[in-house]
Amino acid sequence: MRTVIAVTNVKGGVGKTTSAVYLAGAAIRSGRGPTLVVDADPQASSAEWLEESPVAGVRLVEAPTARLVARAMEAGRERLAIVDSPPGDEKTVRAVLERADAVVIPTRVGGPEPSRVRATIEMVAPAVPRGIVICAARTGTRDLEDTIASWEDEGEAIWGVVPERVAIASGAGAPLSIVGLVHYENVLIRALDRPRRRPAGR
Numbered sequence: 001m002r003t004v005i006a007v008t009n010v011k012g013g014v015g016k017t018t019s020a021v022y023l024a025g026a027a028i029r030s031g032r033g034p035t036l037v038v039d040a041d042p043q044a045s046s047a048e049w050l051e052e053s054p055v056a057g058v059r060l061v062e063a064p065t066a067r068l069v070a071r072a073m074e075a076g077r078e079r080l081a082i083v084d085s086p087p088g089d090e091k092t093v094r095a096v097l098e099r100a101d102a103v104v105i106p107t108r109v110g111g112p113e114p115s116r117v118r119a120t121i122e123m124v125a126p127a128v129p130r131g132i133v134i135c136a137a138r139t140g141t142r143d144l145e146d147t148i149a150s151w152e153d154e155g156e157a158i159w160g161v162v163p164e165r166v167a168i169a170s171g172a173g174a175p176l177s178i179v180g181l182v183h184y185e186n187v188l189i190r191a192l193d194r195p196r197r198r199p200a201g202r
């Protein structure tokens with residue numbers, strides 16, 4: 001049986017692709033075996049990243065429509081699939097969330113971020129575990145502390161706070177950074193802690 005982790009936020013530029021690629025790298029590093037990355041974003045950022053800098057044990061499938069992504073999430077033998085979602089394109093995002101066993105919601109500190117996270121959460125079925133990952137965080141700042149506190153006040157789980165690092169931002173062309181892998185390994189542990197149980201036969 002496969003576990004599907006969706007990496008989703010309706011807002012663009014928050015860290016979805018970075019989180020998806022690092023989660024796959026973290027899965028390999030922690031010995032979870034062959035891992036599928038489904039790139040549901042027509043921008044194909046995770047596809048480009050993994051084509052330029054392949055990670056042994058990670059298979060990539062491009063599936064930039066609702067129809068393709070629904071099929072890609074089921075196909076293949078990998079026990080773990082990570083789905084990089086597009087910003088916007090509600091139909092595709094809904095198709096991803098429908099099959100997800102857990103949802104990682106990357107976000108940033110400040111600005112219009114909370115309303116976009118709430119809009120994303122509204123699309124996630126209540127039975128599906130979800131957690132916020134604060135990306136490119138400036139550790140030790142008041143803004144970060146306030147952001148963490150306000151999500152906790154709303155009862156949302158924070159699955160990770162990933163610091164802002166040049167090594168993480170460097171993307172394809174550089175190996176995945178150890179600091180990033182260690183942070184995302186912890187996110188992965190949270191996401192896999194209690195994935196939704198699917199009815200038999202699915």
Ligand SMILES: Nc1ncnc2c1ncn2[C@@H]1O[C@H](COP(=O)(O)OP(=O)(O)OP(=O)(O)O)[C@@H](O)[C@H]1O
Pocket residue numbers: 011012013014015016017018019041043045086087135136137162163164165166168169170171
């Ligand atoms: N921990 C980090 N430290 C520094 N930079 C980061 C970190 N995480 C993400 N970034 C940078 O933030 C930018 C946006 O990240 P990313 O492309 O992953 O977002 P996205 O949500 O996938 O964007 P889009 O909606 O366009 O697909 C990139 O330049 C990326 O390198």
Ligand SMILES: [Mg+2]
Pocket residue numbers: 016017018041045046084085
């Ligand atoms: Mg992206």
